Amino acid sequence: MMTALSFGVILALFVAIGLASARKATGSRTDYYLASRSVRPSLVGLSAVATNNSGYMFIGVIGFTYETGLAAIWLMIGWILGDFIGSTFIHRRLRRAAAATDEASFASVLARWHGETFRKWRTLAAIIMVVFLVAYAGAQVAAGGKALQGVFGIDPRIGAVAVAAMVLAYSLAGGIRASIWTDAAQSITMMVAMTVLFVAGIAGLGGISGVIEGWWAVPGYLDLFPEDLILPGLAGTGFFILGWLFAGFSVVGQPHVMIRFMTLDDDRNMVRARAWYYTYFSGFYLLATGVGMLSRLYLPDLSSLDPELALPVMAMEVLPPVLVGLILAGIFAATMSTADSLVLASSAAVTHDLAPERLETPFMLKLATAIAIAVALVLAVSENRSVFSLVILAWSTLASAFAPLLALYAVRRRVSENAAILMLITGVSVALLWRFGLGWHDRLYEGLPGIAVPLLLGILLSQPATRKTEAEAA
Template identity: 65%
Template structure:
């Protein structure tokens, strides 16, 4: 019954994705931006499904299992940071996309002020291919972990299944298929989390009974609201401030994620951004509350769990009838696919639109690039050994420091030269990697904080204010040749 219900729900995802092909025109802007015709509710649900991926179902729940109540600060910082970025960046990016008539994230940034930062765009494409590929591999790996956790079979089979479905509907309908399936997947993810959360709390005597059972765990430390220490800044209030501030910058890092921002670029009208944000943050808050709650509850049901990233599927097996276990498994697959297909398409756009000497326009070449990227990510997933949580944070922070400083400067009305833009991107990546691998300070302060702040300050000093025309139009029209 588990496999039957799982396959039925997956079939629904696949049918929805393939149905989107009926609206496909084959053009580059349609394949990568759905012709900028996506409604606010679809944009919001697609963006939240893309953001709340296997990282939420596998990584965050496992993190809450391991660290306890202090994991709530991850949720608080991430959502607040994300919201702050959305207040002044998303709408301007959508406007710039319309004016430049470009189809990729890097191309829009490279021509924001009417220039053509060709060298910057190609370096950006390399960064995207490397780290979006790692990101896609993490999501595909999460699908394999889900299958292992529920059916106790080789996780490589789950990874192959995720990759196969992505190739099938992404090639058929491009980003429109991704967005349509994201909306269905958002709903299935929410239903799956609610069902398991309600059953788990009921089994422990309600919210009060569950929290009372958690209080003695780890000699009372498990339900401590504040993290015990920061590896860089020691203990006490300063450690807590940097801990929360680090996750706030992790949330702000959304503006540097091409696979998420492209959703807002595809919105039908920049004036609908407020409605889009309503859908996005409503689902976002619900997802994180439910995931944090399940992470804590799983410690009661699975006290000796070896791999914490299997907490959700193992708890579903323990508490739910088979038909609902299949729903949970499908929900996890939905989470992984909703991000993996988005990442794959953004990576494909970087190759066909930004990296190659001439832009590839033929539909077969666009689809071939998508298939190649998916298979490459699958290869990384099958060979990799890092956890989903670690791999996502690494890819997330690197993309953030590469693109968030420049996009933030543009949104604040600043203009830079191409050499400065290259310096901000390369410098941000270098700072983040040095922070993580040489100084090893990422445990105390998220590497995206220095990787964004330092280039942002430097960029502000090396930039100039935009002219009145630039502020009014968002970008300067390309001069006639």
């Protein structure tokens, strides 16, 4: 009873915050999708990191770490380092280009970066966004269902419906501003929940010495690198780390994350936004990795069931009911903070990049959002997929499609529309071939070749951009 009560109170607070944002809504497309580019740095940073973390962190990463052990630390190190490298030269220039082009979607800003329209590229990009963003949203909604299953033992489809309904309520009310406001509250809940579980988990095993002793008792659990590397020895280790570094760099190809930085009130505040983002991200990821490893000691037999249930099941093992509700709310916060971002980004791709401009009315903006949420819900309840695998698939494909072109633009290179289309198709094809054709994705993140191949192609086909042709300099 106390679990359900604390869980319900926290979720009600999220929805109330999102609905309150409607008071600032103007109804314009720029306000609905970019909050009129008026968001302060702290909210941008917290919203971006909450969107990035998602149910993937609470469900997917915890499950991956449960099975992998200490070697999962490279996922954290590579991811954050790759993310940081990309942010040093891309985020601010993307924000400037968004203001100069006065566009409301990620694809449109890239299409008009150098003053051209790139209509064919923009249409193809929008289709890819809709497909993979909605699939990604489906994974988030499914993560909410798994959380309820782990705590209450009920049908995971009920949790999926709950996530979809709450996201629908405040997304329709306030657009991206509602998403950002709730993200900030959700990021605090996520951090508190993970900290409480980490501290309680260590205390329940007799302190740090007891924890380390338990880990040593699990064969290979404290090995620094996994056994199934793509190459033996140092070369395989290097590719393993490099793969996760590219996974972090892939953030720049995620429309739902990058749109947060496009909402910043002033590009000169980007350093402050990044400070909020990386401070939170580093601390939270470290806690998540620690909790994932602790869960192996509390739930040694979970591998035969579903390792992605490790966090909610562990919470019931070590916490009183009221705090179990907090953990469950933290998981739901993570899923909702990303799900709303994904459906809004896919909605923008439909109404702004695919449909005729005359259809871009307030009603159509909300209708497209509602349809995207509905499709994500259908995907979430249709099949019991691994959240970790589905997120990585969507993440790598989006990154392979957009990160190479954005990286070229950020270093002041330009390409023709045909070259941009070739880069996009090549990136997506290589990533999908790596996963489904060669089956090497378990040994090396498919986003590495998916980004590297079209990037090299783009370098060969590009030319230096003049200050006159750059939208960001306008």
